[in-house]
Amino acid sequence: xxxxxxxxxxxxxxxxxxxxxxxxxxxxxxxxxxxxxxxxxxxxxxxxxxxxxxxxxxxxxxxxxxxxxxxxxxxxxxxxxxxxxxxxxxxxxxxxxxxxxxxxxxxxxxxxxxxxxxxxxxxxxxxxxxxxxxxxxxxxxxxxxxxxxxxxxxxxxxxxxxxxxxxxxxxxxxxxxxxxxxxxxxxxxxxxxxxxxxxxxxxxxxxxxxxxxxxxxxxxxxxxxxxxxxxxxxxx
Ligand SMILES: Nc1ncnc2c1ncn2[C@@H]1O[C@H](COP(=O)(O)OP(=O)(O)OP(=O)(O)O)[C@@H](O)[C@H]1O
Ligand SMILES: O=C(O)c1ccc[n+]([C@@H]2O[C@H](COP(=O)([O-])O)[C@@H](O)[C@H]2O)c1
Numbered sequence: 001x002x003x004x005x006x007x008x009x010x011x012x013x014x015x016x017x018x019x020x021x022x023x024x025x026x027x028x029x030x031x032x033x034x035x036x037x038x039x040x041x042x043x044x045x046x047x048x049x050x051x052x053x054x055x056x057x058x059x060x061x062x063x064x065x066x067x068x069x070x071x072x073x074x075x076x077x078x079x080x081x082x083x084x085x086x087x088x089x090x091x092x093x094x095x096x097x098x099x100x101x102x103x104x105x106x107x108x109x110x111x112x113x114x115x116x117x118x119x120x121x122x123x124x125x126x127x128x129x130x131x132x133x134x135x136x137x138x139x140x141x142x143x144x145x146x147x148x149x150x151x152x153x154x155x156x157x158x159x160x161x162x163x164x165x166x167x168x169x170x171x172x173x174x175x176x177x178x179x180x181x182x183x184x185x186x187x188x189x190x191x192x193x194x195x196x197x198x199x200x201x202x203x204x205x206x207x208x209x210x211x212x213x214x215x216x217x218x219x220x221x222x223x224x225x226x227x228x229x230x231x232x233x234x235x236x
Contacts, residue, residue, distance in 0.1 A: 004032040004165050005095060007126070008104040009075075009084060011042040011185065012055045014211065015062045016202045018183030022131050023069050026104060026175055030161065033068040034104070039082035040075045043117065049189060050216050052076050061206040083117040088125040092169075100168050101126040104175070107136030114149045123157065127164045127171040134182055138174040192217040 008023055015036075023034045038059055040052040048055065056073050063069040074090065075082040084103065091101060103126045105113075110130045113119050122128070132138045140158075143151040157172040164171050183202050191199035192211065200208040211217060 004030055004100045004102060005091070006030060006032050006034040006102050006104060006129070007037060007072075007088075007091065008034055009037040009039060009082075009087065011045055011048060012036070012038050012059050013048045013050055013185050014055065014058045014188065014203060014207060014216070016183040016185055016188050017204070018181035018202075020062060020069075020204070021181055022104065022106075022175075022177065023063075024066075025177055026129065027068045029175070030102075030164075033070060035070050035072045036063065037072045037075055037087060040078065041081050043081040043083060044112065044115065050214075054210075054214060054216065058203075058207045058210055061210055062204050064206065081117070085116070085118040085122055085125070088122060092125045098168055100164055100166075102129040102164050102171075102173075103127070104129045104131065106131050107133040107138055110138065110143070110150065110154075111136060111147045113153075114147060120153060123153075123170045123172075126169050127167075127173065128154075129161065129164065130172070130174050131177060132174065132180055134180050189217045193219045 006026055008019070008026075010019060012019065019036075023036060027034045036059055038052065038056045042048065050058070053076070056071060056076060059071045063071060075087060078086065088101065088103065095101070103122070105128055107130060110128070116122065130138045140151065140155075143154070154172045157170060159171045159173050161173040161175050164173055188199060188202050191202075203211065
C-alpha cells in the first residue's frame with residue numbers, strides 16, 4: 001500500500017491545542033506523517049495578527065520533538081493568496097500521480113468550500129479529510145441545508161477514512177475525533193488580549209513563551225506598535 005500523505009493547512013494565528021490534537025489523532029489512526037502548512041496569505045481572512053514567519057515559527061515550536069508532525073513552509077515562499085489548489089498542485093507534481101494525498105479541514109471550512117479557488121478541481125489532486133467542530137458537524141442533512149453545492153459534490157465521494165489509502169485523490173471522509181475540540185484561534189486571541197489567565201492552557205509552553213516574548217495578540221502591544229513608525233519619521 002502506498003503511504004498516505006496527510007496535509008493540514010491553516011492560518012495558525014496562533015496554533016492551538018485543538019490543531020495539535022487533530023494532527024496527532026489523524027497521524028496515529030492513519031499511520032502517516034502530518035505536514036502542517038501555515039498559510040502566508042490566507043485567502044478568506046483579513047490581515048493576520050501575527051505575521052507569517054511568526055505563525056510558522058510558533059507552529060515549529062509546537063511540533064518540536066513530536067514524531068510524525070512536520071511544518072512545511074512552502075506557502076511562505078509564494079506571493080499572493082495562499083490557494084490550496086496551488087499548494088496541492090505543487091505537492092502532486094513532487095510526489096507523482098499515485099501517492100494518496102489527504103488535505104485535513106475543519107467542519108467550518110467544509111461549509112465554505114464552494115468559495116475556495118478552483119474548489120471542484122481540488123478533488124483531482126487530493127482527498128479531503130474533515131473534522132467536525134462545535135457548530136460545524138459533518139452531517140449530510142446539515143451540509144445539504146447549509147451548503148447544498150458542497151453536499152452535492154461530496155455525496156458520491158463520501159467514504160471511510162481507511163479507504164483514502166487505496167486511491168490517490170477524489171475522496172471525502174470524516175475523521176471521527178473521540179470528542180469535538182472547543183479551541184479556536186479567535187477565542188485564544190481574545191483571551192490573551194483580555195489577560196484571561198486560562199489562555200496558556202490552549203498552547204504548548206514554548207508557544208506561550210513566544211507569544212509573551214513578542215507580545216503577540218496583546219491589545220496594548222498593538223497600540224504601541226502603531227505609534228512606532230510615526231515616532232521614527234518625526235512629526236508629519
Ligand atoms: N477546534 C477545531 N476543531 C476542528 N477543526 C478545527 C479546529 N480548530 C481549527 N480547525 C480547522 O483547522 C484549520 C486551520 O484552522 P485555523 O488556523 O484557521 O484556526 P481557527 O481556530 O479556525 O482560527 P480562527 O478562529 O482565527 O478562524 C481549519 O480548517 C479549521 O477549520
Ligand atoms: O484555496 C482557497 O481558496 C482557500 C480558501 C479558504 C481557506 N483555504 C485554506 O484552508 C486552510 C484553513 O483556512 P483558515 O482560513 O480556516 O485558516 C488554509 O490552508 C487555507 O489556505 C484555502
